[in-house]
Amino acid sequence: MNRVFQPAACAAIVKSLLASFLIVGSALAADAAHAPAAAKVDPAKGGSLYDTGDNARGLPACASCHGAGGNSTINTNPKLAGQIDTYIHKQLVDFTTPGRNQPVMTTYAKMLSDDEKKNIAAYLATQQPKQGAARSKDTLELGRKIYRGGIADRGVAACASCHGATGAGMPAQYPRIGGQHQDYTVTQLQAFKAGTRANSPQMATLAKRLSDEEMKAVADYIAGLK
Numbered sequence: 001m002n003r004v005f006q007p008a009a010c011a012a013i014v015k016s017l018l019a020s021f022l023i024v025g026s027a028l029a030a031d032a033a034h035a036p037a038a039a040k041v042d043p044a045k046g047g048s049l050y051d052t053g054d055n056a057r058g059l060p061a062c063a064s065c066h067g068a069g070g071n072s073t074i075n076t077n078p079k080l081a082g083q084i085d086t087y088i089h090k091q092l093v094d095f096t097t098p099g100r101n102q103p104v105m106t107t108y109a110k111m112l113s114d115d116e117k118k119n120i121a122a123y124l125a126t127q128q129p130k131q132g133a134a135r136s137k138d139t140l141e142l143g144r145k146i147y148r149g150g151i152a153d154r155g156v157a158a159c160a161s162c163h164g165a166t167g168a169g170m171p172a173q174y175p176r177i178g179g180q181h182q183d184y185t186v187t188q189l190q191a192f193k194a195g196t197r198a199n200s201p202q203m204a205t206l207a208k209r210l211s212d213e214e215m216k217a218v219a220d221y222i223a224g225l226k
Contacts, residue, residue, distance in 0.1 A: 039115045041115075041118050041119060041122045042119050042122070043119065043123040043125075043126055044123075045116075045119045046116070046118075046119030046120040046121065046122050046123030046124070047123040049062070049119065049120060050062040050063055050066075050070075050120050050123055050124070051063050051068075054111075057111050058111075059108060059111050059112075060108070062120065065077050066078070066079075066080050067079070067081075069081050069127040069128070070082070070083070070124045070127045070129070071127070071129065071130045072181065074181075075181045075182070075183040075184065076181070076183050076184055076187065077181075077184065078180060078181065078184045079129060079130075079132070079179065079180055079181060079184075080124045080127075081124060081127035081128060081129040081130070082124075082125065082127055082128065082129035082176055083121075083124055083125060083169075083175060083176050084125060084169050084170075084171050084172070084175060084176055085118075085121040085122050085124070085125035086121070086171065086172045087121075087169070087172075087174075087175040087176075088117075088120070088121035088125070089117050089118050089121040091199075092109045092112065092117040092120070092121070093109075093114075093117065094199045095108075095109035096109050096110050097199075098198070099197075099198050099199035100197055100198070100199045129176075129179055130179070131179055131226050132178075132179035132180065132181065132223040132224060132225075132226075133223060133224050134182075134220045134221055134224030135182060135220055135223070136216075136217075136220050139213075139216065139217035139220055139221075140217075140220070140224075142213075142214065142217040142218075143217035143218045143219070143220050143221025143222070144221050146158075146159065146210075146214060146217065146218040146221075147159040147160055147218050147221050147222065147225075148160050148165075151210075151214075154209045155209060156206055156209050156210065157206065159177075159218065159222070162174040162202075163175070163176075163177050163178075164178075166178050166225050166226065167179065167180075167222055167225040177222050177225075178222065178225035178226060179222075179223065179224075179226060180219075180222055180223060181223060182216070182219045182220045182222070183219075185215075185218075185219035185222055185223070186215050186216055186219045189203075189207045189210065189215045189219065190207070190212075190215065192204045192206075192207035192208075193207040193208050193210070
């Protein structure tokens with residue numbers, strides 16, 4: 001049987017639905033108003049934690065391994081000064097996952113809250129990196145070719161295509177690598193190749209296509225970028 005169209009009934013339904021939407025919207029707005037505000041990133045707090053650590057938690061000063069202002073003087077420990085903040089934060093988070101398990105850093109990263117990770121990252125991003133230097137003149141040209149042009153017949157992309165001509169990186173995507181210690185860069189490339197560092201599928205793929213000699217050459221070239 002066909003129903004008779006009743007404008008009054010339709011209007012009542014529409015009015016009821018609008019009232020429901022208004023009630024739901026008001027409830028969501030109230031919840032949002034009472035939700036705790038996100039903590040503001042504080043580079044000063046990050047700098048204090050970086051320099052002194054927290055004895056109460058057994059957390060050492062980051063500076064003890066990574067140097068004053070993030071300028072590590074230990075070849076196996078990365079320079080962090082001037083590093084992109086979102087990249088540092090991501091790595092600190094990744095250290096708490098199977099993707100980048102490293103005995104020392106995993107232990108300490110798990111002690112940090114997410115706000116502390118962001119504060120440290122913000123502090124390091126404001127620090128001035130000190131210039132590094134290539135050590136081997138014999139491999140400089142090979143390193144330059146790989147960094148700037150890649151290795152086409154093996155599908156190795158130019159490092160510069162992601163990390164920039166001077167190794168400055170791209171915010172929120174690729175880290176700053178210019179001036180980084182050669183030894184540290186080689187260790188990371190080898191870890192990507194072996195699968196012991198698994199938090200970047202792109203780097204794992206590329207590292208597997210490089211020989212040890214090529215890794216050392218490009219890492220040494222990177223150390224001299226400025």
